[in-house]
Amino acid sequence: MTEAATLSIAIVGSGGSGAVTTGKILLEGIARHGLYALMSRSSGPQIRGGESAVMLRIGQSSVDALDDDFDILLALDWLNVERFSDEIPVTEESLILHDPDKGDLPAVYAQMTHRHVARPLEQLAKSIENGRANMVGLGLLANLIGLPLAVVNAAAHDILKHKGEVVLQATLSCIETGYAQTPDETLVLPLSAPEAITERWNISGNEASGFGALQGGVRFVAAYPITPASEILEWLAPNLEQTGGSLLQAEDELASINMIIGASFGGVPSLTATSGPGLSLMMEGLGLAVASETPVVVANVMRGGPSTGIPTKSEQSDLNLALYGFHGDAPHIVLSALSIRDCAFTTQWAVKLTETLQAVAIVLTDQSLGQARAVIAPPRQPALEGKRKLAGDTDHYQRYALSDDAVSPMAIPGNAHCIYTADGLEHNEQGTPSAMATDHQQQLDKRRQKLTQFEYGDDWAEVTGDGEICLITWGSATGATREAAQRLSQAGLPTKTLAVRLLAPFSTERFKQVTAHAKQILVVEQNHGGQFFEYLNAQRVLPGHAHSLAQPGPLPLRPNVIYNRVMQGL
Incomplete structure (x- = not known):
């Protein structure tokens, strides 16, 4: 494979096969190697068990979106893999690693590429006491992409050390066995490690949101668990205690919102985390916070809707609820995190804004940010002091x-x-x-x-690039939108990206200044109704020639979809 800017890898397997664990160790190895990466995961509709998939993209600079297709697919087995065929697209140049004892390649992949490496992963694992086939596959994959064995072993030790010495030694033996397999294909990691490795964080969006809350000063959290927001609570529970705070699992969302209003009324910066169905239940309580001018923060991790919808998949479909769900005239703040790294900054900024302004803030992230992991540079800090x-x-x-x-x-x-x-x-x-x-x-x-x-300052949005084409977006759609803009600029069509972090109150004059000279405008978002496009029209800031690209979940927005839409428009 020729040298590329990034490398995309997918790992699939049935429940219990260890696809997610394999991805976690690989991601940690990438971090230790000094590179950046994004890891997203997907699962079937079952509450427990079932098939799962992990998708990684590796780069020398920050990675905020999955690519259009995958360079490598590691299949631990083929159980229900067709459920991921549209999430894990491959091309004729893609390489598939698989265990021949697990059956032939499914037609959906056999028809796309003839490049594959077959190794008896399970047989090799059985030769090692307590061996696991996924760790043999990890070793083979690491060898194939040129990731040093010592780096992979160190990552495995860090991820699995809590399982005890017996499991750890078996794991290392399996990785080394897989690493010793000679691939049929020669493929090296397309990105060399930097000479000087700067600080890297391996963190999920939900963990970053929790970190931002702590940094902002939150010392009380009350919440009811809900997918895909629960990991915020799981991360905060022990970490709040270390800072003198506390977390309480409430009996429902009605109780949780009233608890944090009470705590904040008593002088303690407070937060709750939820998703769309829970946010709906909180609206009456949030109205009380607005009327009494009690500062509270709601971290809302969006998922597919309406109703129970698709809890394990992502969609930017709670925007209207966050903006308009209150009864009466109830001014409040709505923010959207633009990346996994930005989850920390935006949540911290939200806490500081609410404390300064005695207001309600809703921070919108989604499943694709919250439950994904990334190797990032340490997040930046808001300049606002944030004192009540x-x-x-x-x-x-x-x-x-x-x-x-x-x-x-x-x-x-x-x-x-x-x-x-x-x-x-x-x-x-x-x-x-x-x-x-x-x-x-x-x-x-x-x-x-x-x-x-x-005065919210320049943090209301992030503007990248320049040109007469302007792509406008928000939240998790930012990564794919920026990459599409870069591709357009490289194709001779200079393109600017405007990613809005402060959704309400809306920065009308600043928005108009950024878009004033745009001859072509496309608003990009991941929902069915074009909610952000309609909101911008309601603010009277879009010209008549602006267009909408609104794609609902569960499939992620990919850069080529945005790129092709602009090219077709031209």
């Missing part, structure tokens, strides 16, 4: 006092000088419930102005 404005002793405390910045001092319960009525009713400046039109108008204006007048 607290009330001091006063004889005339006004919890909702009108001011130039519309942010009034917040009292912590127990301060005898700052007693006020706290509930969800409309109120006057003192907090006393009021049905007066003037009070209602003033408080509506206050809650809106503190968000719209705030």
